[in-house]
Amino acid sequence: MSKPWKSFSEQVGLLSERGLKIDDPDGAERFLSLVSYYRFSGYFRYWQVDAKNGNNRFIEGASFETIQRLYEAEQALVLVCDEVLHPIEVLLRTQFAYHYANRVAAVGGFPRGLGFTQSPNPQAVPVEEHALANLDRSKEAFVRHYRDEIKSGSCYTPEVYARMPIWVAVEALTFGNLSRFIEASGESGVLTDLAESLHVSPRTLPSQVRSFVYLRNRLAHCAKLWNHSVLDVPGLLPNIERRAKRNYRQFSNHSIYKVLVALDDVATKTQVANKWLETKVEPILDSNPILAEGIVNPKKYGEMDSQLLVGQEKNDGQ
Known part of the structure; x- marks a missing residue:
């Protein structure tokens, strides 16, 4: 009906x-x-x-007002997430291009897949093809400036970007395709150089960037964070995870909070932000225990503690 x-x-x-x-x-x-x-x-x-x-x-x-306060607290969390996601994305674009140009090729390397470890699956799309699709669709003047009109039928050929520097190309990539470049650059040494420049581990950086892309996409599409179980889980070094659980709160593996811990670690080590988790995220979660529970330990419908759902919130003015 x-x-x-x-x-x-x-x-x-x-x-x-x-x-x-x-x-x-x-x-x-x-x-x-x-x-x-x-x-x-x-x-x-x-x-x-x-x-x-x-x-x-x-x-x-x-109570309607309780649920409304939950929603509004989550929107406050969204804003502080964007405060660090945006500069970290720009930083990753900058540093990846810098180290790829130094290690592999400044110009013309990426269209040919130089420096990238491809999937062993013969059916997998080559890493560079994802990036070339971004460039082919782009209408940006800086892309057209470096794009030669070489086509096979109605499609551009990789040679069309032979003059394009890597630091130009990365500005036209989606964050997801930049993440693919980073993950595929281990054997060339670019990933190691990139991780060292950020003062983070090359073992965990690829999965962390994937999780940042995942979170950014949810924010961009105004998707719910509360009680959402994350698919692209970030890797954390054991000491970083233990410290976060000791200093702040316990969290499950597929929680949004684990992504926030990874974000805080990268933001701190790159000086993008100082004590972001402590000073920006935690006060929001402390002000709304219902939001906090769904961010650190996501549940399905019917699984949350009903006493928490109907209890008084901190600072609710009642």
Whole structure:
């Protein structure tokens, strides 16, 4: 059956009918006009009795304002994540190009796959092909400046970029394809040089960059961080993981928090930020225990402690 259209006021009424406590209906209506009911449902499902099996009633004590505060605290976390993700991405582009040019080739090497270890799977797309696809689609003037009009049918050939320096090429790559370049550059020595310049381990850097790409993509698509189980898990040296768990909080392997610990380590060692986890992330998590639990130990619907969900939050003004 198709879902009927409902006004924002009717959406608030529906939540109220299902047992959600709403102290300020006008405020709830304004909030749903900014954050869609569907997006918000990804959060309030945790307060419903058994939404997966059709029971959309809310548990006793569930409050619209509590869930709204959770959402707003998560948005504050998103902003502080971008504070370090953006400069780290720029830094990685800069340092990779610098060391690749020094170790392998300043100009014309990457289109031919020089310096990259390819997958042993004969069906795998060569590493450089991902980058060439970015360049082929680009309409940037700096790309057109170095792109010769050499085509095979309607497609460019790799020779079209023979004049392009690597430090130009990296500016047109997606962050994900830059991550591919970094991971494939171990045997050439570029990865080692890059890791040394950042004062991090070459063993963990590739997986950390993948996790940064993963987090950046979720932020770019306004996807939920709370109770999200990370697919691209960053590697952490044992001493770094132990220190984070000792100084801050315990966290599960697939948590967003583990990515934040890796981000903090790279940001600290590269001087992108100082004590970012301690001074920017932790105060947000401390202010909202519900957010903190879903960031450090993601759960599925129905798995979170109901006492936490309906309990008083710190600094909630009540």
